[in-house]
Amino acid sequence: MNSRNFLDALQFKSLWATGTAALSLSTVRRQQYILPASGPDAAVHLSLVARLPQQPNSGIGKVLAELERLHPSHHYYPSDTVHVTIQNFDDIKDVDRDELLARLRHRIGTLRPFSLTGHGLGVSPNSVFLQLFPEDDSLWGLRQQLTRSTQDLSYTRKRTAGPGAFRDLLFRRLAFANLIRFSGPLSPSFIRAIARHRATCFGRFTVEALELVQTDRLFSAAGTTVIDRMPLGR
Secondary structure, three states, rough: OOOOHHHHHHHHHHHHHHHHHHHHHHHHHHHHOOOOOHHHHHEEEEEEEEEEEOOOOOHHHHHHHHHHHOOOOEEEEOOHEEEEEEOOOOOOOOOOOHHHHHHHHHHHHHOEEEEEEEEEEEEHHHHEEEEEEEEEOOHHHHHHHHHHHHHHOOEOOOOOOOOOOHHHHHOOOOOOEEEOOOOOOOOOHHHHHHHHOOEEEEEEEEEEEEEEEOOOOOOOOOOOOEEEEEEEEO
16 A cells, blocks of 8 residues: 555544544434435536446445345435546636636646545445545646646635534545435444445546536436536546
């Protein structure tokens, strides 16, 4: 494990500790989770994403099918919607879409495909996600380059504070793909079922294209519009 992945593993471990603590408390309080709005009216998020290629032998589908059979109340992301957010542009106000697209195409076209290894499930206060470990610094470098190349397009940064600010910062620095959104009550048996896959290896995924999308928080079919699909350079 290289130093970057070692750091990512430590951060995922920290998120697991805080996430499971929050979920355990929610079971005691019998909290009812509510899914975020979806559909065209909720499609207010502008993001650059990489869909994970569907790998029949990755084991993700099998694990999700088993969890859904035992705990059907939650929202399970369809396999073709499982994705990594590369860069979120919600902080850009009144952006010139043509200018943004031109800069993204220029930058993305100079980069080669990169690979991610799925290893272990993690939890946030409202979801289950796949932990992803880049094979090199390509993803980290891409995020830095995109920030530099679009930082003058009228950013309005939102300052966050409070107990969730540190957790949000960790998520922004990691690669992960949401698999499940909680809905209704959360049972201790569901948390234990997720924990059994903390060290499960889900294989290698090679990203060959990125998409700029307007979408809702569930990445639903009805609420997601692909503005452009940009292949990575060779």
